[in-house]
Amino acid sequence: MTVAGFTVPRQFSFTTRPYAAIDDATDASLGLDDIDVRVRWMLDLIGAAQSELMARLWQPATFDVLAAGRDGQGRKLPMQGHVAAARLGWNPFYPTDVYVPSRVTRVVTSQTIGTLRTLAYRDHAIGSLSARFDPVTGRLTPPTTAGEYVPSGFARGVARQLAARSRSAASAGGPTPRLRITDVQGPPQTCVMARLSAADRQLAHITVTDAVLTLTVKLPTHEAPTGRAQWQRVRLTAAIPPHLHTRAITDWHLPTLVLDHRGLLLACAATEHVPTADLSAGATAVGVDWSPSTLGAAAIVTERPDGLVSDYRGWTYDDRGLGIKLARLQAEGQHLHRKAARLTRLAATAPPEVRAELEEKIAVLDAHRTAIGVKRGKINRELAFHFARHTVDYAAAAGAAVIGVEDLTTLETRGHGRVNNNRAAQSARRKAVDALAHTAAGVGVTVVSVPARGTSALCPGCNDKLSRPGGYHRAWCARCNVGGNRDHVAGVNLAKRALLGRRKAIRQRGQNPQIRIAEHAPVRQCRAKTSPTPSRPRHRRVRRSVPTATPPVGVNQIRIVPAPQASVWDTVKPAAASHVVTGSRDVPTSPASAASVADSMRFK
Structure with missing residues (x-):
């Protein structure tokens, strides 16, 4: 529940890419390739x-x-x-x-x-x-x-x-x-980046007008600058993502400069005002349990004058096969790591000519492993925010003010075998918690951490140990005559602990509120359905506007049917480009229109 009329500031981050560059002294247009080179020189000096x-x-x-x-x-x-x-x-x-x-x-x-x-x-x-x-x-x-x-x-x-x-x-x-x-361990390897927030206006400053972000920053004009004259100011123009146009943003912060395979990337931060939430006023809570089979499952508990009730009908997140893809990429990356380690041991005692060949193969394996890691990171981020969006919609439909998640610092993956333990330990649970807290704050719902011990093994009604009549994924209490899916029962326990301990939550700067003591109260099963029915977005149909050609008589044509798209990206509508590109990657040109803000100007 939110307090009417009260808001609190919250910082968040987003990324964008410049689509135009202008020399601040001469107002001459600069190519984006030149900007990438100059940023690389500065990042090399910093690194x-x-x-x-x-x-x-x-x-x-x-x-x-x-x-x-x-x-x-x-x-x-x-x-x-x-x-x-x-x-x-x-x-x-x-x-x-x-x-x-x-x-x-x-x-x-x-x-x-x-x-x-x-x-x-x-x-x-x-x-x-x-x-x-x-x-x-x-x-x-x-x-x-x-x-x-x-x-x-x-x-x-x-x-x-x-x-x-x-x-x-x-x-x-x-x-x-x-x-x-x-x-x-030795000194850690740091990421090559430039956090401009540590500097002042003499190095960089930022302005935002009409959904366009303009960054003025000093960049070197030479690989090894010898004087102040070889550091010149450049104005970089970037588009603000469309989903931020309607948000109550009060302050824009200096970005962090990063270079990737596509060029310069601006990792920006901003401050907005979101509705403040009152933990003590909510009567409904959602418990999110991290599941080994999928990313998470949720259940709802409501506090009434006669006690806590729940229908024990939980909701399981559907990752649409992305979990299987992540497991495959993880196994492939581990295979490449073992192969590179074996070649490294062979290269240590090999002749010089053989060692050179092995080092080339090791470099190729390392490049492939790095690419797999980048792909896993992108999928994990999309999976985390997709899970957060569906969970917040589920909580908002139920009128919940609190979402209780398992405390990751006390949660260990064990007892499921070496492969499953490793797979669950590398899942993007931390990213999912951050995405859930960020998304829930926009609608005035608070995410709290609750103790994880015993949530899947204890009965929400009598707090006794549950039996497993149908295997690992089923739970049943013969005393209370309640049970069902193991993850849904755990979600009921988490929601119960969030409701009982919400008035004793501990708040620390930079962290979600924490409930450190697991209190117990019986949760009885109600016949009425209290949890909402989650929506099931349908995939977009693949349409082809090319007319079908009439096959010649006597010729059997092989019909090729395109596979339907089935991923989380199908449920997101692409944003229409509202800006034009005024710079080129190679040669500075006059202002001209382009189809995209960032992608169309960068040659593949």
Whole structure:
């Protein structure tokens, strides 16, 4: 339920591509290929400086300073990464005779400090586990304080590393040292990008008028600029996606520059106002259970004066075969990884001429594996938002104010075999939660995390253990005489816990509200149907306007029927292009119309 008249700000992200580029000094049109080259030069400078600074700071003293949050004079470190790096004296180095503006240095230090601060928690967790590790038994002692708690999966992985190091130290006759993150792994490889939000107007600024975004940014005119004159301003024009035209956006933020196989990509962020939700006012909740067979299933519980009721008729998400496709791509990627690893072992002892051939094959395998990873990422994103859209529609039709999802930090995939465990562990559940929270906030519904333990094994009515009369996917309670699909029963438990603990939810910045205590109240089955019937969008029919030709007499024609399209993309109508392209990828031209904003101007 939403509070009438009250809204709260919310940030979200979107991507777009420039379709025109103009030199800010001369107002001359520039080709998009030239812009890609100049952006590549700047990203190469940022990537090299960031890698050098990360390798120089990869030591335990760095994480000690970040964990303490104090500089050399005892002052608290500021939140801005570039300000903290300047106060600590952590500045990057550039090649000799190369001029880089100080605002670009801000981008480098901000990205580096952000990565190190993220890994500071991991360093603290590894040190805590190392202090609680017993080399004699090879086990971890139970934590004594809340700060020593880490996820069990992470603890098991570190315990294996500690056991291996203790064995090697025992064979060498020395004591087992305390482990730090710098002992476990090397400096992380960072993504080559430029977060312009760390800079000010001297490097970049943005304006939005009439659904058109204009970014003015300084780019180098040479691969190794030697002076300030070789950094010139460029105005990049990009179209705002049509689905954002009617949203109450109050602020547009500087984007992040990324280069992919299609050219320059602007990863933008914006702030909008959405209806605020009151968790304590809702009487209906939807529970979403992550299923091993599909992405998720949902069920509804309603609070009435006589208690909690549910019809135990859940809804299962239909991924339209994309889950099978993701499993196939995952198996193919793992096969390529094993093959590349085997060729790497062979190349280590092969003659020079054979080693060169093997390295070429390894490069091809790595390229194929990277392409598979990119394809899996795209499918996972589309699958997550498609699932979120259908789940939010299901909750809105039921009048729910809360959507309870399983807490992913306490959810482990085990007991289903090696293949199924690995497949479920790599599913896009985190992306689905983020997409669900983003989509639900637009209609005033709040997504909360609830404890996952026992949701599929306990009865929502009496809280006793359920039986499996029909196999793994069925659940039944003979005492309450309720049951059905295992995932639907789990959804009822999740919705019950969301309703009972919604007034005790813990809110942390940057996270969904969390319910950490699983309370119980009997949920009785009602005869009336309380959950809505989810809509089933039909696929678009494939129409062909080409007239059929009359076959010659005596000739048997082979009739080829096109396969019907069956994917989540068929339910989305393509947006009509409303802008024209005024730039080219090769040669600057005069303004001319084009069919698409971004795709038509980039040669394949």
